Structure formats: structure tokens, C-alpha cells
Amino acid sequence: MDGSTIEISTHISLSSVDAADWNACACPEAEAGRAMDPFTTYRFLKALEDSGSVGAGTGWDPHYLTAHQDGQMIACAPLYGKSHSQGEYMFDHNFAQAFERSGGRYYPKLQIAVPFTPATGRRFLTRPGHEVNGMSALVQGAVQIASDNELSSVHATFCTEAEALAGAEMGLQHRTSQQYHWDNDAYANWDGFLDVLASRKRKMLRKERATAQGFGGDIIQLTGDQIEPHHWDAMWEFYQDTGARKWGQPYLTRAFFEIAHETLRDDILLVFAMQDGVPIAGALNVIGRDTLYGRYWGCTQNHPCLHFEICYYQAIDYAIAHGMKRVEAGAQGEHKLARGYLPVTTHSLHWFGDAGFRQAVGDYLEAERKAVGEEIEILTGYGPFKKVNVEEQE
Structure with missing residues (x-):
């Protein structure tokens, strides 16, 4: 230069x-x-x-x-x-x-x-x-x-x-x-990932997914134009609850979610647990070129293993389906280790x-x-x- x-x-x-x-x-x-x-x-x-x-x-x-x-x-x-x-x-x-x-x-x-x-x-x-x-x-x-x-x-x-x-x-x-990241070793699907786990851990993950998915509703993934304003209303409610418990008050304002609907929808993956058409738990992920970033989670009902399903296993599903290299699941949390997220x-x-x-x-x-x-x-x-x-x- x-x-x-x-x-x-x-x-x-x-x-x-x-x-x-x-x-x-x-x-x-x-x-x-x-x-x-x-x-x-x-x-x-x-x-x-x-x-x-x-x-x-x-x-x-x-x-x-x-x-x-x-x-x-x-x-x-x-x-x-x-x-x-x-x-x-x-x-x-x-x-x-x-x-x-x-x-x-x-x-x-x-x-x-x-x-x-x-x-x-x-x-x-x-x-x-x-x-x-x-x-x-x-x-x-x-x-x-x-x-x-x-x-x-x-x-x-x-x-x-x-x-x-x-x-x-x-x-x-x-x-x-x-922190803990999940790496995609060119897995063809979820079962391909399970195949590289030790038997006891493989059984645990299968049991957790079955337990979570039996909560009495459906789990959906939304991104881009699939995301509608009422989805942000639900995510804001989840985020407020988690933020109040973790940090005393949420860092992001309600206006951020409104602006995100206009300018960031293509960068966002929402995962919701739906019961009778109403979101009762959800996670917000941000999509990079080769990495999915897990950011926020919350719920209005508590169901066994649903947190693992919404935050970690659904993120792995999305990464595999879209050929992404990794999932970054945010800060802290040694419980991620047993679920394939390594330090x-x-x-x-x-x-x-x-x-x-x-x-x-x-x-x-x-x-x-x-x-x-x-x-x-x-x-x-x-x-x-x-x-x-x-x-x-x-």
C-alpha cells in the first residue's frame, strides 16, 4: 500500500x-x-x-x-x-x-x-x-x-x-x-449425527427429542416472509420473560423486534412450539453464511426437554438441512456438551x-x-x- x-x-x-x-x-x-x-x-x-x-x-x-x-x-x-x-x-x-x-x-x-x-x-x-x-x-x-x-x-x-x-x-x-459450538461433519441428516455418538448419549438424545415432541403440539421453523407481525409479539413475550430473569431487564427494546420485521427477516430463524395455534415457547436464531447463531429463548409453559429441542436440536436440524458448518449456541452452559456442542x-x-x-x-x-x-x-x-x-x- x-x-x-x-x-x-x-x-x-x-x-x-x-x-x-x-x-x-x-x-x-x-x-x-x-x-x-x-x-x-x-x-x-x-x-x-x-x-x-x-x-x-x-x-x-x-x-x-x-x-x-x-x-x-x-x-x-x-x-x-x-x-x-x-x-x-x-x-x-x-x-x-x-x-x-x-x-x-x-x-x-x-x-x-x-x-x-x-x-x-x-x-x-x-x-x-x-x-x-x-x-x-x-x-x-x-x-x-x-x-x-x-x-x-x-x-x-x-x-x-x-x-x-x-x-x-x-x-x-x-x-x-x-463457549460451546456444534460442528457439522457433513452429516446427511439427524440420524447421521447420532451415529457418531456413543451409545448411551445417542439413546439420551433420542429420548429427549421424543419427550419434547410429545408436549401436545407442533414445532415449526419460520424465516423470511414466513415471519408475520404476531410471531414477533410472541417472541417479544418470550424474550422479556427470559431477559427479566437473567439480566433484570431485557437489553433489546420492543422497537428492535418491529424493525427486525422490516429489515432483518431474511437473517432470522424463529423456532416455535405451537399449541392450539398459539406459540408457547420459542427461540430466535440469526442466520450467517455458514453458521447459525442461537440467540434468545423463552416460554409461557414449561414442558420437559422442550428447551433442548427448540434451542439445540432444531438448530442442528436446520444446519444439516442447509449445509451450514456450525451452530453457535451462545454463551455459557455446560449442559450443551452432552448434546454435541463442544467447547x-x-x-x-x-x-x-x-x-x-x-x-x-x-x-x-x-x-x-x-x-x-x-x-x-x-x-x-x-x-x-x-x-x-x-x-x-x-
């Missing part, structure tokens, strides 16, 4: 950023089909903003970062000022407490992330051909903004492993965690302005990475799959 100047800008609204320019960096592959990562598309981030799910009063203040060179946007990032650590799923409360005990002010901080979304994807969105200089410009820009405003830190959560390694080379601190490493990058605190965090993260790696190795061994070179006992 030439040595022309790169100009960094921040924007408090995506309305001041051209949608085509943003998507040329976030999802250039979408010109020939689906976006790899639906969460960093202009339409998804704009839905969060326009619905009031982020912005004033939420603790997620948009400061979208863009980089221009020779009049062309070469990179961008979903950057937010945070006044708390909620909705991130890469928890840093221990950092905040330690920083403030030492006399510092941890909040506000800067967060490069998709709000409320623990799904791995690119966070430093670069136009093809500008991967190196684009990411470097965004990192330098975010750090400079934090320094100029005397902010404690910058965090990029659920970035790709490649970004994590590149960021570490730039002086950022690399953190790891883990994988997730990544984040961090910068702290205080040199002493940065050193202390570095020591902690080194030990944490080792512990995460060991935990993943142990948990993988408890997976439901047949053991190599061990004859299965029926």
Missing part, C-alpha cells in the same frame, strides 16, 4: 456513515449471497441504534469508528462508550473492581463489540486489500481516543483468532474464554492506559489462557462422541 494519510473519524450515529461503504468493509462477500457475520452488517447495527437498544440511557453510546484513505473508507469498527460491563459476555468486572480499588476510574471505557452478542466475528472491519493497514489504523485510532480522553481502557470482544494474534503483535493484550476458544483484545495495571492484567491473562486451554481439553474429553479406537458397547 502507498503511504498516503489515513483519516480516522468517529460517528455518534450510523446515519452519518454510508451503508454501502460500511458493508464493503463489514461484509463484502454479501454481494454474492449472505453475509458471513450478520451482526456487523449495517442493517443489524442500525436496528440496534434506531430501536433505542443502544444510545442514551443504555450505557452503550455509539462512536462508530471509520478510517478513510484517498477518499475511500478502508475500515470501520462498531465502537461504543460503556458506562458498565453488562451485555458483553467477556466479563471484566474483576478488572473494574481492581482498577477502582487502586484509585482509578474504570468507566467510561471503549468497547469494540456487537452489543449483547457473544458471537465470534471480525471486529476490525476492513475493505479487501486493506486488512493490515486498516486494522492498524482502527487500533491506533481507538487507543488515541482513549488516551486523549483519559479513559481507562479499550476492549475488542469476540474477535477472530487472527485478529487476536495480530492485535497482540500491535501491543494489545490477548484474552481467551470458551471452543473465544478471543478478545484489551488495552489499558495505566502501565502498572497493564502489567498486572498481563500476568493474569497469561495464567487464564493456560487454564482455559486445560479446561477445554478436559471438557472435550467428556463430549458425547464415540472414542477413537475404543469399541462401543451396545
